[in-house]
Amino acid sequence: MRQPLTIPLHPAASPARLPVNGKRFHIWTIGCQMNEADSSKIAATLQEAGYVSTQNEREADVVILNSCVVRQAAEDKVAGKLNSLFQLKRDRPDVSLVLTGCMVTNQHARLRERFPHVDLFFDPSDFGQLEQIAPEISSLSDDLDQLPHYYADGATGNSSISAFIPIIYGCNFLCSYCIVPYRRGKERSRPLTSVVTEVERLVDSGVREITLLGQTVNAYGHDLPGDVGLAELLRAVDAVPGLDRLRFLTSHPKYMSDEIIDAMAGLRSVCEHMNLPVQAGDNDVLRRMRRTYTRDYWLDRIDRTRRSMPDATIATDVIVGFPGETEAQFLQTRDLLERARCDKVHLAMYSPRPGTLSARWHDDIPAEEKRRRHQELEKLQERIQTEIHASKLGETFEVLVEGNAKGRWTGRTRGNTLLHFADARNVSGQVVPVCVTETSPWFLIGEPAPAFAPA
Ligand code: SAM
Ligand code: SF4
Numbered sequence: 001m002r003q004p005l006t007i008p009l010h011p012a013a014s015p016a017r018l019p020v021n022g023k024r025f026h027i028w029t030i031g032c033q034m035n036e037a038d039s040s041k042i043a044a045t046l047q048e049a050g051y052v053s054t055q056n057e058r059e060a061d062v063v064i065l066n067s068c069v070v071r072q073a074a075e076d077k078v079a080g081k082l083n084s085l086f087q088l089k090r091d092r093p094d095v096s097l098v099l100t101g102c103m104v105t106n107q108h109a110r111l112r113e114r115f116p117h118v119d120l121f122f123d124p125s126d127f128g129q130l131e132q133i134a135p136e137i138s139s140l141s142d143d144l145d146q147l148p149h150y151y152a153d154g155a156t157g158n159s160s161i162s163a164f165i166p167i168i169y170g171c172n173f174l175c176s177y178c179i180v181p182y183r184r185g186k187e188r189s190r191p192l193t194s195v196v197t198e199v200e201r202l203v204d205s206g207v208r209e210i211t212l213l214g215q216t217v218n219a220y221g222h223d224l225p226g227d228v229g230l231a232e233l234l235r236a237v238d239a240v241p242g243l244d245r246l247r248f249l250t251s252h253p254k255y256m257s258d259e260i261i262d263a264m265a266g267l268r269s270v271c272e273h274m275n276l277p278v279q280a281g282d283n284d285v286l287r288r289m290r291r292t293y294t295r296d297y298w299l300d301r302i303d304r305t306r307r308s309m310p311d312a313t314i315a316t317d318v319i320v321g322f323p324g325e326t327e328a329q330f331l332q333t334r335d336l337l338e339r340a341r342c343d344k345v346h347l348a349m350y351s352p353r354p355g356t357l358s359a360r361w362h363d364d365i366p367a368e369e370k371r372r373r374h375q376e377l378e379k380l381q382e383r384i385q386t387e388i389h390a391s392k393l394g395e396t397f398e399v400l401v402e403g404n405a406k407g408r409w410t411g412r413t414r415g416n417t418l419l420h421f422a423d424a425r426n427v428s429g430q431v432v433p434v435c436v437t438e439t440s441p442w443f444l445i446g447e448p449a450p451a452f453a454p455a
Pocket of ligand 1: 032070071177178179180215216250251252277279317318319348349350351352353
């Protein structure tokens with residue numbers, strides 16, 4: 001079992017921590033990095049209130065499930081987990097079961113009917129509700145927003161080196177297949193100063209890499225007064241002394257402006273890595289997905305990024321088997337991926353989500369055919385990644401070391417590629433120059449540069 005890491009919060013920014021009260025909590029999380037960040041904030045809140053985390057749900061006083069319903073498979077996993085907790089509640093009626101994340105709709109009555117053993121259905125944007133199962137929270141701070149989103153103590157399995165910070169909640173797009181806007185509401189950006197303060201606190205605590213999060217992270221600031229945008233925020237965060245690396249995800253192509261690309265290229269800490277989901281390579285499919293751009297527009301944003309940062313790595317998301325997607329349209333997506341040569345592609349098979357626009361259309365691509373298209377793109381991408389990684393042989397990359405597994409150090413390059421290397425010295429949390437000696441489609445292997453001496 002992973003040993004908890006304790007990193008004190010910045011004393012000036014941390015609210016008074018209550019004494020340990022003997023109660024234990026357990027958090028189970030699936031889904032995107034936003035959920036991981038929310039779980040970290042829940043853990044931080046409970047720990048500040050005197051609770052202690054446990055990896056064993058059977059010995060916890062509070063069990064929190066942070067759910068995802070982006071695809072049916074994720075929703076099924078959450079339902080399975082909830083059902084498995086029936087027995088725990090029967091054995092120990094005093095345990096508090098909490099459901100949060102995207103499975104929580106505003107129709108609590110329906111949820112209560114389906115999962116009567118759950119004590120609280122709570123919307124992660126309203127932390128005050130946690131008081132219903134952890135009344136100690138009320139003595140913490142008048143403003144729960146001041147609590148950190150991240151607390152590096154192992155409660156949620158996050159590394160103490162890297163932290164996720166949500167900067168914008170919700171989404172104003174209405175992609176026809178997507179459930180997120182119905183569950184997370186309209187875009188709400190956090191004030192710039194609040195984000196910067198949180199980054200300062202984390203860096204003071206030893207965090208070296210920050211990833212700014214949002215469903216449409218590059219829409220940051222559109223709802224704030226004045227001329228605030230992601231580029232301004234990147235400049236403000238980059239100025240925090242001691243921060244090594246700054247990343248952001250997920251961007252929407254429509255808002256990937258030249259200004260943001262130029263800010264990325266010009267700022268010391270901002271990594272040359274962009275996550276820009278395209279979803280499909282055919283313009284008719286993109287139109288029916290309500291994505292608001294064309295394939296050429298997406299390609300133009302990638303080209304512009306590579307012109308400004310020749311070493312930039314690009315990740316994207318693709319859905320196969322969208323309703324009505326013909327073989328010719330699928331081949332357009334294949335062709336786009338061949339041309340773009342992304343460093344990583346997150347592939348998904350279309351899954352109808354009740355309540356969305358496309359769920360009203362016939363889900364006409366059979367599961368078998370979705371799987372075939374998925375496998376074909378997987379194979380293509382494996383070849384592309386094999387070629388891209390092979391071209392890195394002999395190159396040296398700065399690796400921020402996140403941990404050690406099976407005797408090898410593991411970290412990521414600025415381009416977000418996994419790189420493993422052996423070194424008898426303790427290099428945890430350090431930036432190590434590593435020369436690539438072996439490659440695979442999924443990661444690189446290397447040796448520390450001879451001149452490197454750990455700090
Ligand atoms: N906001 C991001 C964007 O604009 O692309 C993505 C957020 S979404 C929660 C994460 C990914 O899940 C999407 O990029 C998409 O590929 C996938 N996804 C969302 N809805 C889906 C669905 N109904 N079926 C299959 N995949 C889906
Ligand atoms: Fe969903 Fe589209 Fe919003 Fe992304 S931009 S969260 S895919 S609605």
